[in-house]
Amino acid sequence: MRIVSILVAQSILLFPLTAQAQWNNPARKSLKSIVYKKIGKASDIELIPFFGDHNGDEVEDALIFSYHSDKAGGNSTSLDVFLFDGKPGGFTFKRHVADIYGSSPRAAVFSNGSIKVTLTTLGPDDPRCCPTSQKTYTIPTR
Secondary structure, three states, X not given: OHHHHHHHHHHHHHHHHHHHHOOOOHHHHHHHHHHHHHHOOOOOOEEEEEEEOOXXXXXXXXXXXXXXXXXXXXXXXXXXXXXXXXXXXEEEEEEEEOOOOOEEEEEEEEEOOEEEEEEEEOOOOOOOOOOOEEEEEEEEOO
């Protein structure tokens, strides 16, 4: 049990550094500002970015997951997913991606015309607090 506690503590301490490194150049920092404007007034915002080339132009594109407290109050969390095209010198908003549900987005794979990403979602017998199933979404990018 002690080893698990130490590992959890280490991951909590290291995660902010890892998350900050994802916004490490001017174009990405500007993208972060664009996402905050699109979200609007919200609190407890967590952005999870993925970068790769989804259209074959050899320029970095972005898929951003935004988890935030519900703007109307209460104790729920909202998820917005944004797709951006990379341009020399920055990013342009392409669209809001609908019908994506879950937490802990990971393993994003960019290919020409789509992005695959895995999230943890509720399984058939899971209580709402504790999702255990994995679902891989394929997001068309055209």
